[in-house]
Amino acid sequence: MAVDREHLLRSAAALLTRKSTATMDEVAKAAGISRATLHRQFAGRDVLVRALEDLGIQECEAALDAARLDEDTAGEAVRRLVREFEDAAGLLAFLYTENQLFEGEEQNAGWARIDARIAALFRRGQESGEFRIDLTPAWLTEALFGLCASGAWAVTEGRVAAKDFHYMIVELLLGGALRRDES
Amino acid sequence: MAVDREHLLRSAAALLTRKSTATMDEVAKAAGISRATLHRQFAGRDVLVRALEDLGIQECEAALDAARLDEDTAGEAVRRLVREFEDAAGLLAFLYTENQLFEGEEQNAGWARIDARIAALFRRGQESGEFRIDLTPAWLTEALFGLCASGAWAVTEGRVAAKDFHYMIVELLLGGALRRDES
DNA sequence: CCCACATGAGACACTGATGTCTCATGTGGG
DNA sequence: CCCACATGAGACATCAGTGTCTCATGTGGG
Numbered sequence: 442m443a444v445d446r447e448h449l450l451r452s453a454a455a456l457l458t459r460k461s462t463a464t465m466d467e468v469a470k471a472a473g474i475s476r477a478t479l480h481r482q483f484a485g486r487d488v489l490v491r492a493l494e495d496l497g498i499q500e501c502e503a504a505l506d507a508a509r510l511d512e513d514t515a516g517e518a519v520r521r522l523v524r525e526f527e528d529a530a531g532l533l534a535f536l537y538t539e540n541q542l543f544e545g546e547e548q549n550a551g552w553a554r555i556d557a558r559i560a561a562l563f564r565r566g567q568e569s570g571e572f573r574i575d576l577t578p579a580w581l582t583e584a585l586f587g588l589c590a591s592g593a594w595a596v597t598e599g600r601v602a603a604k605d606f607h608y609m610i611v612e613l614l615l616g617g618a619l620r621r622d623e624s
Numbered sequence: 625m626a627v628d629r630e631h632l633l634r635s636a637a638a639l640l641t642r643k644s645t646a647t648m649d650e651v652a653k654a655a656g657i658s659r660a661t662l663h664r665q666f667a668g669r670d671v672l673v674r675a676l677e678d679l680g681i682q683e684c685e686a687a688l689d690a691a692r693l694d695e696d697t698a699g700e701a702v703r704r705l706v707r708e709f710e711d712a713a714g715l716l717a718f719l720y721t722e723n724q725l726f727e728g729e730e731q732n733a734g735w736a737r738i739d740a741r742i743a744a745l746f747r748r749g750q751e752s753g754e755f756r757i758d759l760t761p762a763w764l765t766e767a768l769f770g771l772c773a774s775g776a777w778a779v780t781e782g783r784v785a786a787k788d789f790h791y792m793i794v795e796l797l798l799g800g801a802l803r804r805d806e807s
Numbered sequence: 808c809c810c811a812c813a814t815g816a817g818a819c820a821c822t823g824a825t826g827t828c829t830c831a832t833g834t835g836g837g
Numbered sequence: 838c839c840c841a842c843a844t845g846a847g848a849c850a851t852c853a854g855t856g857t858c859t860c861a862t863g864t865g866g867g
Contacts, residue, residue, distance in 0.1 A: 476816095477817090478813080480855090563801070580784050580792045583783060588771070588774075601766065612756075613800065614800060618764055620753065660828095667826085
C-alpha cells in the first residue's frame with residue numbers, strides 16, 4: 442500500500458541520470474506510480490531534486506566512510522574512494538551538472554563537507570610526499586568528481602566498458618597519461 | 625543596421641555558459657537586441673543551440689589545427705591543444721552537458737571527427753612509447769573534455785585561478801597526482 | 808466482514824516560455 | 838532628401854509542464 446519511498450528515489454535517480462530533463466510524469470511512470478502519488482511524496486520537482494541531492498550526499502558520505510580515507514597511503518585511499526563512488530557515479534553526474542544550472546544560488550552545505558574531506562585526503566598525500574604539491578587539493582577534488590561524471594557518461598554511451606570504470610579513473614587521476622619510466 | 629551575427633553568437637555563448645537555462649529573452653537582452661530580432665536570426669532555441677554547437681565544433685577544429693597535433697612529442701601536442709582549448713572551454717562545457725541532455729538522439733558528426741583526431745593523438749603517443757597503453761585513447765579523449773569542462777566551472781566558481789587553468793589540466797592529464805620519483 | 812485510507816485516473820487552472828504577428832520608428836543608402 | 842528596410846516594442850495565441858483537486862477503486866487491517 443504505502444509507496445516505497447526508497448525505491449521511488451532510486452528509480453527517479455536512475456531515470457534522471459539518463460535523461461535529466463524528464464518530466465514529473467515520466468518520473469512517475471518510471472517508478473510505476475501515478476503522478477498524483479508522486480506529488481504526494483514530493484510536493485514538486487524541486488523538492489524531488491533536493492531529496493535526490495540529499496540522497497547523493499548521503500551516499501557520498503557513506504562512500505567516504507567506507508573508504509577509510511585515513512588509512513594506508515593516500516593513493517590507496519583514493520583507489521578505495523573511487524571504488525566506493527562507482528555505484529553512485531550516475532547520480533553524482535546528474536547532481537554535478539544540476540549544480541551548474543543555477544548561478545549564484547547557495548549550495549547544500551553537505552557538498553562543502555564532502556569537498557573538505559576529499560581535499561583533506563589529497564592534502565595528506567601531499568604532506569606525506571606521496572602526491573605532487575603543484576596541483577591544489579581543491580583542483581584534485583574537482584577533477585575527481587569531473588572524472589567520475591565523465592566516466593559515468595562514457596559508460597552509459599558505451600565508449601568505455603563498465604568494468605573499466607574504476608581502473609580508468611584511478612589510473613588517470615593518480616598516474617596520468619604519461620608512461621612511468623621507473624616502477 | 626544589420627545585426628552582428630558573430631557577436632550575437634558570442635554573447636549567447638557567454639551567457640549560456642554561465643546559465644545554461646537562460647531564456648530567449650535573456651539571450652536577447654544580453655546581446656542588446658530585442659527578442660524579435662533574435663528570433664529573426666535564429667528561428668528557435670534549438671536553432672540557436674545548433675548554431676552554438678557548430679560554433680563550438682568550428683573552434684575545436686581550429687584549436688586542433690593550431691595545436692599541430694602531428695608535431696613534436698605527443699605530450700607537447702597535448703599541452704598545445706589544451707592551451708588552444710582554453711578560450712573555448714566555457715562553450716565546450718556548455719555543449720558537453722547539453723549533449724548529455726538527450727538520450728539516444730544522434731549527435732553532430734563534427735564531434736566524431738574531433739574525437740577521432742584527438743584519439744589519434746593519444747594513439748600516436750602510445751605507439752611511440754610516450755603514453756601508457758592501458759588507458760584507451762577513447763577514455764583519454766573523454767577525460768580531456770571532462771577535465772576542460774571541470775576546469776572551466778572551477779574557474780567560474782573561483783575554486784581555481786584562471787591563470788592556472790592550463791597548468792592544472794595538462795599536468796593532471798599527463799602526469800597524474802602521484803609524485804614522480806625521477807625527473 | 809467492513810471501514811479507512813492510499814492510490815490511480817483524470818479534469819482543471821496557472822505559469823513561463825515560445826513562436827508569430829503588427830506597427831511605429833529611425834537609420835542608412837541611393 | 839526620401840524611401841526601403843531592419844529594428845524595437847509589445848500584443849497575442851499556443852504549448853508543455855506543473856500544481857491542485859475530485860472521485861472512484863481496491864486493498865489491507867481491525
